[in-house]
Amino acid sequence: MAEKAAAINSIRTVGNWINGKQVGSSSERYGDVFDSATGELCARVVMSIESDVDAAVAVAQEAFKSWSMTPVLRRARTMFKLKELIERDRAEIAALIAQEHGKVLHDADGSIQRGIEVVEFACGIPHLIKGEFSDQVGTGVDTYSMRQPLGVCVGITPFNFPAMVPMWMFPMAIACGNTFVLKPSEKDPGCSLKWAELMQEAGVPDGVFNVVQGDQVAVNALLTDERVAAVSFVGSTPVAEHVYATASAHGKRVQALGGAKNHLVVMPDADMEKAADALVGAGYGSAGERCMAISAIVAVGDSAEPLLEKLLPKIAALKIGPGSDNNNDMGPLITAEHRDKVRAYIDIGEKEGASLLVDGRKHDICASPGYFVGPTLFDHASKEMRVYQEEIFGPVLTMVRVDTFEEAVALVNEHEYGNGTSIFTRDGDAAREFANNIQVGMVGVNVPIPAPLRIPVGHLDVTVFNRV
Ligand code: NAD
Numbered sequence: 001m002a003e004k005a006a007a008i009n010s011i012r013t014v015g016n017w018i019n020g021k022q023v024g025s026s027s028e029r030y031g032d033v034f035d036s037a038t039g040e041l042c043a044r045v046v047m048s049i050e051s052d053v054d055a056a057v058a059v060a061q062e063a064f065k066s067w068s069m070t071p072v073l074r075r076a077r078t079m080f081k082l083k084e085l086i087e088r089d090r091a092e093i094a095a096l097i098a099q100e101h102g103k104v105l106h107d108a109d110g111s112i113q114r115g116i117e118v119v120e121f122a123c124g125i126p127h128l129i130k131g132e133f134s135d136q137v138g139t140g141v142d143t144y145s146m147r148q149p150l151g152v153c154v155g156i157t158p159f160n161f162p163a164m165v166p167m168w169m170f171p172m173a174i175a176c177g178n179t180f181v182l183k184p185s186e187k188d189p190g191c192s193l194k195w196a197e198l199m200q201e202a203g204v205p206d207g208v209f210n211v212v213q214g215d216q217v218a219v220n221a222l223l224t225d226e227r228v229a230a231v232s233f234v235g236s237t238p239v240a241e242h243v244y245a246t247a248s249a250h251g252k253r254v255q256a257l258g259g260a261k262n263h264l265v266v267m268p269d270a271d272m273e274k275a276a277d278a279l280v281g282a283g284y285g286s287a288g289e290r291c292m293a294i295s296a297i298v299a300v301g302d303s304a305e306p307l308l309e310k311l312l313p314k315i316a317a318l319k320i321g322p323g324s325d326n327n328n329d330m331g332p333l334i335t336a337e338h339r340d341k342v343r344a345y346i347d348i349g350e351k352e353g354a355s356l357l358v359d360g361r362k363h364d365i366c367a368s369p370g371y372f373v374g375p376t377l378f379d380h381a382s383k384e385m386r387v388y389q390e391e392i393f394g395p396v397l398t399m400v401r402v403d404t405f406e407e408a409v410a411l412v413n414e415h416e417y418g419n420g421t422s423i424f425t426r427d428g429d430a431a432r433e434f435a436n437n438i439q440v441g442m443v444g445v446n447v448p449i450p451a452p453l454r455i456p457v458g459h460l461d462v463t464v465f466n467r468v
Pocket of ligand 1: 160220259
């Protein structure tokens with residue numbers, strides 16, 4: 001007993017970051033953070049309550065007075081410095097992601113790179129934030145418009161990209177002259193404090209960037225706080241709907257991105273080698289815990305058999321293991337609970353009658369103590385099946401066979417989610433028709449994950465709720 005208490009005391013505690021320093025919470029509640037490759041406790045995170053949120057928002061509101069008046073060139077300079085610091089520390093940050101989230105180091109590093117690209121974009125804020133001027137709109141009357149910061153902005157982020165998704169939000173918000181409160185996922189909160197330290201080192205004044213750890217208690221306090229001007233959320237669809245409804249009812253600007261189920265359509269004329277490579281990377285990379293993961297394959301005409309011929313050996317060759325080993329292709333899932341949920345979906349798919357070609361529940365890695373599920377492949381699924389309809393968020397690919405291109409397009413368009421989709425074909429007409437007729441936010445041709453940067457990320461259906 002005493003040993004257990006001593007071990008817990010030696011485990012790092014992830015606190016809040018308010019006004020330039022790490023602080024505890026007034027709450028006695030802690031969440032456990034696990035090393036997903038071993039199942040061992042690696043940190044404890046404070047679970048904030050209303051008074052913590054109140055303190056963070058108060059300092060952010062105070063800091064807004066001077067930060068919003070800081071010359072834009074000086075604000076941009078902090079972003080240049082931030083980029084340099086993230087590049088300096090990226091190996092350390094990747095290791096933290098590999099431990100808490102489970103991504104393999106090269107994948108974690110890739111996600112940091114995507115975040116850095118947003119910081120680079122924010123470096124251009126003096127140009128991006130320019131207003132407009134029209135002279136002589138009436139006799140002797142000129143008009144001009146300015147882009148002004150909003151005030152205290154809030155970011156609420158999911159577990160699957162603990163570095164990148166917060167970086168979608170705070171660099172731009174802060175470069176624009178806003179102040180920020182981040183509420184990261186309680187499952188892998190470590191990166192949030194690293195951002196706080198680097199922002200401070202980059203010269204961002206205390207109070208401009210704050211972190212409140214915790215769960216829905218902290219989220220709900222942020223959504224209803226009248227001093228918060230805008231909320232950016234990324235997470236699951238039910239929570240996105242809640243965030244959107246609550247924050248907009250409290251008069252805030254809101255963008256809320258929800259869950260996803262993305263299709264990859266394979267035409268009979270596709271380069272099957274490339275399609276199979278794309279499916280392995282986009283289906284099983286990051287253990288399928290990506291909003292832009294491909295989780296549904298639509299095999300058109302007689303494409304299924306030649307595709308499987310290429311795909312099955314690639315799945316068998318995947319190396320699964322701890323994210324800290326860069327030789328691995330795929331790591332564990334985030335928690336034991338999530339692993340069990342993914343396994344339960346494989347049970348469901350079997351009961352529903354889909355053909356289970358590769359069973360991730362039986363992979364050797366499942367004997368290890370981490371939260372592993374091996375890559376899984378269903379064939380002959382039908383559109384009514386839950387394994388096809390629902391977001392599993394794990395390494396499970398589900399193939400539906402259809403006869404025609406038109407059926408494939410209808411299938412993708414009818415699906416509840418509308419985040420991204422891709423087609424593999426050598427036919428330029430088919431590619432163009434696909435891009436023009438598909439009702440999904442991001443569309444790719446012969447690429448695995450069509451996730452563009454620096455242009456608005458498009459989502460449709462239950463993947464996005466907007467009030468901006
Ligand atoms: P989640 O919805 O469970 O949690 C997201 C955030 O909301 C966390 O910070 C969490 O603490 C908070 N939260 C959870 N339950 C809440 C509640 N009842 N009330 C208020 N706040 C609550 O999502 P997750 O499991 O962390 O992340 C995975 C989900 O995120 C997947 O559905 C994935 O598709 C989605 N996602 C979407 C995108 C996108 O761009 N559309 C990107 C990344 C992840």
